[in-house]
Amino acid sequence: QSALTQPPSASGSPGQSVTISCTGTSSDVGAYNYVSWYQQHPDKAPKLMIYEVTKRPSGVPDRFSGSKSGNTASLTVSGLQAEDEADYYCCSHAGSNNFVVFGGGTKLTVL
Amino acid sequence: EVQLVESGGGLVQPGGSLRLSCAASGFTFSNHWMSWVRQAPGKGLEWVATIKPDGSEKSYVDSVKGRFTISRDNAQNSLYLQMNSLRAEDTALYFCARGRINNDYWGQGTLVTVSS
Numbered sequence: 740q741s742a743l744t745q746p747p748s749a750s751g752s753p754g755q756s757v758t759i760s761c762t763g764t765s766s767d768v769g770a771y772n773y774v775s776w777y778q779q780h781p782d783k784a785p786k787l788m789i790y791e792v793t794k795r796p797s798g799v800p801d802r803f804s805g806s807k808s809g810n811t812a813s814l815t816v817s818g819l820q821a822e823d824e825a826d827y828y829c830c831s832h833a834g835s836n837n838f839v840v841f842g843g844g845t846k847l848t849v850l
Numbered sequence: 851e852v853q854l855v856e857s858g859g860g861l862v863q864p865g866g867s868l869r870l871s872c873a874a875s876g877f878t879f880s881n882h883w884m885s886w887v888r889q890a891p892g893k894g895l896e897w898v899a900t901i902k903p904d905g906s907e908k909s910y911v912d913s914v915k916g917r918f919t920i921s922r923d924n925a926q927n928s929l930y931l932q933m934n935s936l937r938a939e940d941t942a943l944y945f946c947a948r949g950r951i952n953n954d955y956w957g958q959g960t961l962v963t964v965s966s
Binding site: 843 | 885887894896897900909911945947954958959
């Protein structure tokens with residue numbers, strides 16, 4: 740199973756918007772609307788931020804949004820805040836054999 | 851309040867075995883798919899295994915197939931991961947998570963170190 744491809748880092752100033760990409764293949768991201776995004780602060784458990792490409796769990800600010808085009812999914816964080824600084828991981832269903840695959844993670848820095 | 855508490859991690863020699871446990875509370879455990887996800891030190895997340903609510907379906911990442919077994923005891927609200935033939939590359943923090951693909955609750959993890 741190959742990991743999904745994410746940029747290692749992203750940054751933005753408070754109030755700005757930043758988009759993190761997640762590139763897979765026609766066997767995972769492109770094949771299913773089961774892409775999720777997780778936020779992980781240092782030494783903390785991951786937190787689900789987006790599921791099924793665009794849906795937000797209860798309690799997640801609407802500043803976080805997800806989208807997908809072809810084999811690439813994206814997470815956009817609008818109105819950046821200091822507490823958004825964290826690692827972000829994408830995740831996709833990858834079929835009955837490979838089931839779930841994660842991206843390598845993106846470290847988001849709020850300047 | 852949903853809680854997932856992992857235990858059973860520790861230091862083990864290459865080739866050894868370890869059994870991880872995850873105690874669940876605050877929700878109807880028997881209604882939910884459950885998963886194990888690991889994170890090697892300083893590295894990203896890696897899905898390990900997933901089990902259906904009734905235990906009848908299980909899926910594994912290729913690197914652990916034949917060595918790890920996921921199981922559950924719905925009467926005890928517990929999830930398990932039996933890890934055999936452990937390798938250095940299995941060293942990681944192992945998280946228990948609720949869900950099949952969308953993991954909405956996670957434990958704090960239990961650390962497994964494989965070293966001689």
